[in-house]
Amino acid sequence: MIFSSFFAMSESTGMIGIPIRIIPYDTGVDLSEVSNGDLVKAIGTEADITRLSNHQKKLMPKCKVAGSLTDKIRFGIFENGICVFAIEDDNVVFKDEDHFSAEYCLDRKKKHQELRNGTHSSSDILNNFIKKLREFARTTTNKKPRITASPDFENGGMSYVMTLTYLKTEDEEVLEIDRHLMLKKNIIAILNPTMILLEDYDDSNPTTYAEIKRNIEDLDADETLKNYEQRQHIRTFMSWSSVVVLGALKDPDHRDYMMMEISLQSNWYEIYCLEYCMPKTITEAEKDKLSMMDLQKAGNEAEMFIDEIDDIRFSELPSRYVEIQEGLVETSGLLQIAQRYEKKMKNVSEMMKTKNQERQRRFGLSSELLLFFIAMVQFYPILESLTEGTHDWIPYSVVLVLLIIGAIVLFMKNRM
Numbered sequence: 460m461i462f463s464s465f466f467a468m469s470e471s472t473g474m475i476g477i478p479i480r481i482i483p484y485d486t487g488v489d490l491s492e493v494s495n496g497d498l499v500k501a502i503g504t505e506a507d508i509t510r511l512s513n514h515q516k517k518l519m520p521k522c523k524v525a526g527s528l529t530d531k532i533r534f535g536i537f538e539n540g541i542c543v544f545a546i547e548d549d550n551v552v553f554k555d556e557d558h559f560s561a562e563y564c565l566d567r568k569k570k571h572q573e574l575r576n577g578t579h580s581s582s583d584i585l586n587n588f589i590k591k592l593r594e595f596a597r598t599t600t601n602k603k604p605r606i607t608a609s610p611d612f613e614n615g616g617m618s619y620v621m622t623l624t625y626l627k628t629e630d631e632e633v634l635e636i637d638r639h640l641m642l643k644k645n646i647i648a649i650l651n652p653t654m655i656l657l658e659d660y661d662d663s664n665p666t667t668y669a670e671i672k673r674n675i676e677d678l679d680a681d682e683t684l685k686n687y688e689q690r691q692h693i694r695t696f697m698s699w700s701s702v703v704v705l706g707a708l709k710d711p712d713h714r715d716y717m718m719m720e721i722s723l724q725s726n727w728y729e730i731y732c733l734e735y736c737m738p739k740t741i742t743e744a745e746k747d748k749l750s751m752m753d754l755q756k757a758g759n760e761a762e763m764f765i766d767e768i769d770d771i772r773f774s775e776l777p778s779r780y781v782e783i784q785e786g787l788v789e790t791s792g793l794l795q796i797a798q799r800y801e802k803k804m805k806n807v808s809e810m811m812k813t814k815n816q817e818r819q820r821r822f823g824l825s826s827e828l829l830l831f832f833i834a835m836v837q838f839y840p841i842l843e844s845l846t847e848g849t850h851d852w853i854p855y856s857v858v859l860v861l862l863i864i865g866a867i868v869l870f871m872k873n874r875m
Contacts, residue, residue: 474628476551476563477713480574481621481720482544483728484589485612486596487604490523491538493596498524498536501595505588506534517776518718522725528584533717540605541725541732542592545623545717546581560645561671564657567622571659575614589616607732618731620659623720624649625713626705634694634706636684644678646705650698654678687786689779697790719780723787730764730793733757734800741810754808761801768794 490498499508508526511519519525521538528534533545551566553559573579577586590610597604610616626646636643648655655674688695693706695716704716737757738744744754771784788794 474553474626474630474633476553476559476566477625477627477708478548478551478563478567478570479623479625479717479720480544480546480548480570481623481724482546482574482585482617482619483724484542484544484585484592484617485605485607485728485732486536486540486542486589486593487608488540488596488600488602489538490536490540490596490600491521493523493599495523497599498595501591501599502526505591509533515714515718517774518715518780519722522722528588529581532581532584533721534588535718535721535725536592537722537725537729539725539729540596540608541728542589543721543724543728544585545721555672557641558645558672558675560648560655560675561668563624563649564652564655565668565671567652568657568659571620571622574620575617577615586615605732605736607735618728621720621724622701623716624701624703625708625716626703627708628705629707631692631707634691636694636705640680641675643680643684644675646684646696646703647678647680647682648675649703650684650696650701652700685786687783689782695783695786697786699790699792702787702790715780716783719784719787723784723791723793726764726768727791727793727796730761730796730800733761734796734803737800737804738807739803741807744807744811754804754811758801758804758808761797761804765794765797765801768797 502508502524506526506528508524511522511525515525516522519535519537522535523538525535526533531547533547534542536542548570551563553562555562570579574582593604593608596608606612607618608616612618633639633642636646648657652658655671655678657671684696686694687697688704693704693708693712696703696705702716702720704712738746768788771781771788774781774784776784
């Protein structure tokens, strides 16, 4: 079966692209000890709060409050102080059946730029909500917020936009993706927009429709696309920059994938913010008034975070969810950036430990010199009485010689 006949059948079912924009923000402080009731009260009537079921709590562990700002904007606020928004953006109805990823990726790039520039239709709603949330977090915890919670940080207080893609169709034949050359190439393009020169952050590459079409056609369809979904009515493909879910999605599918991605991004962005804010040198650590205990605590928390990632496979969720979550962790590089952060924290901690030991050594030397000097002062009257009747300079000379010898011995001792 060729790809064109797939679209002939799809016209009746109406395959469409449903983009979900995932956007994390930092409130600046840890919220684990903040009362959920106080948090809901602070949000007020701006949002409809969602009471999570036990199943949903497993999909979004450590989510303190979830809800919606409009029928298209949902959010989750997590213990780590990260708030993640999910915006169901305008559906993309494909006109060019053989190159639908061109339309989709152009639309994605445009909407990502609007969100970063604050010109998206949802921007004002997001900015007002996060501003209120940050103020609540700062005043409630009385902690100095991280710099990543500043409106001057990166793109107006946000770092990036990630799109979760639903390609919705009732045509079961498309699920045999290796039989449809152009369909596979289009999915590869959505998973890796850099391959068709549609990077979000690069406006220098050609963006004419004809060039993009040629780039799609030139893609290697021999690439293996791993399916992370066990069920038969949908297929799920992942990359570092995107997740694509293809098939006859039901409402629970739509909800569950969104929640799992929101949870993942809360973890990913937490490490991103912590790594950005961490001291790179001992001088920075001292400037931030971080003690050795603070650094060790941060390193231990990073180690615990890594253990929690490793424990995903032991989740109480059904195995299909575990496989999806492991895929999200793997393709996002979450474990690697957490390990990198842990290593950096331990390096700074070791440098601080070494510097403290050097300080203690110097302090010990100073203390020993002081004690030796005091001993010589106390010894002087005795020496003076013993040398009575001789030259006056003799006791002074003896004490001076002893001080010099003692200092040399102490210096040599502390260098060993």
